Amino acid sequence: MTWREGLPRPRGRLLFDEPLAPLTWLRAGGRAEVLFLPADEDDLAGMLAALPVEVPVTVLGVGSNLIVRDGGVDGLVVRLGGRAFGEIEVEPEVSRVVAGAAVLDAALARAAAAAGVGGLEFYAGIPGTVGGALTMNAGCYGGETGDWLVVAWGVDRAGQRRVFTLADFAYGYRHSQVSPDILWTGAVFQGRPGKQLDIEASMAAITRRRETTQPIREKTGGSTFKNPPGHSAWRLVDEAGWRGKAWGGAMFSPLHANFLINTGQATAADLEDLGEAVRADVQSKFGVTLEWEIKRIGRRQ
Template sequence: MSQQALSENHLIHSLPPVRGSYKTDAHLAKVTWFKVGGPTDVLYTPADQDDLVHFLQDKPSDTPVLVIGVGSNLLIRDGGIPGVVIRLGPAFAKVEVSDETENQIISGAAALDVKVAKTAMKAGITGLEFLCGVPGTIGGALRMNAGAYGRETKDILVWAEAIDPKGNIKRFTPDQLGYAYRHCDLGSEWIFVRACFAGTPGNPDDIAARMKEIQDARGSTQPIKSRTGGSTFKNPDGNKAWQLIDKAGCRGLKIGDAQVSEQHCNFLINNDKASASDLENLGEEVRKRVKETSGIELHWEIKRLGHNKAVEQ
């Protein structure tokens, strides 16, 4: 038996019994939009919030834990991620109109951003339309203060609930989360589980029309039908990342089967058989060329996680 298999068996037997599911040696490429990346030792899908709290309280304290959403803005390296990867399932995807406060939506962290926008539209709540142009889940939006079309998550957030590594649940206001452009101060060891968003009264037909405008604009300017990870780099102060990339001559640039999108050059795409290393190396080459031509350093917006190389058997 290989050292990796021995390590994996030791880990799975050290984890507490749960009502959710454990899957060993899970291939994470299947759960990311880029469709690249190595495995994790254990993939855990909690049955519900109580199950997640129980797991965090009873797992060995030295077990590495990482939570991921639908992998829309994530690049998992080819060596995979050691320890336990948590993927929140249907129990965390509920979206409903608040029955306590008008014009508020309560959402689980695993709900798709677009589902929240649609729920608000049907309820006649405006201000959340931009979420239909943000790929991924509410948990990811909370983690990176995701935004589009002039609005950000912090603009509509009332509160967010997260669980710390020991299983304690705490509710945070936007000010407590220290939001800035594509940034949240809350440590990555916290797991967002639920949030409340506020809008204002609106006409459902007008809201639907605005959402269609956003989705049409996104479809015409971004490679949404490709294997991509959304916007690759943050916009530097006073500049647009795509313009800097274009001026550096990187539109269409390739490494292996990884390519800078011809349609929108702040997007990297996997044409078919790109590795995570191809995509990351391409991104680094883009950063190098932009620095050489403009003097501006681009910073990754896509989260890159895991080991660069697979463990040898």
């Protein structure tokens, strides 16, 4: 019996050989050996506890910072969704927001604003989920997850529930020190009292700015590379001559030179190989190492 045949029957859904491209912003890449959509945290914990230890586990948010390689992802791929992971509760009297890991960052920002909770409006500019934000220390326009997080919880690879306070994350730039084995299921954010109209005006300004500076209607993965200390990644890509240059179906956006886009039929290999070509070129021209911000998962073909 294979590990797939021995899986317990969850209350959520199990899908075999499921294409992952539709679950990513870049719309490229292969299949999940098994895709699991848990019904709730108990369902997730039960599955992980029953899963043989040698089976790898990968968790997806909405794939807004992700390349799934063309050979697909071995093992169990978990995607959180539905009511159990999508709830938002705002406590206006203490300016706190409790959110499930599948809540979209922009929905969190809107719910906080509607209740007069400020500070979290930067999330209006990030198209990921709370789970992705916890892992990536997502941020923009002067705010980032580590500035506002109080506590987060999730389930580890063995199916045990775990709780982490902000200090445990030891956040750096788009990086957390918590083991990647944790699958986040929820978090609490501490905002500050504000006026709904002011907060909404600042969210609208963030949205306008993004629309004119980022290719947000393209198939993209957001910032491809982290900004190296003392440099802007987009400027290095641009000055090395890669802005708007086609590579198979992949390209660095003419609008924002650090945004990798799929211009139509890119494979994940087109996207990753273009990124690697740019890294090598920037290294040789300017002596600067570009580090991927986009996470790359799975096997090449």
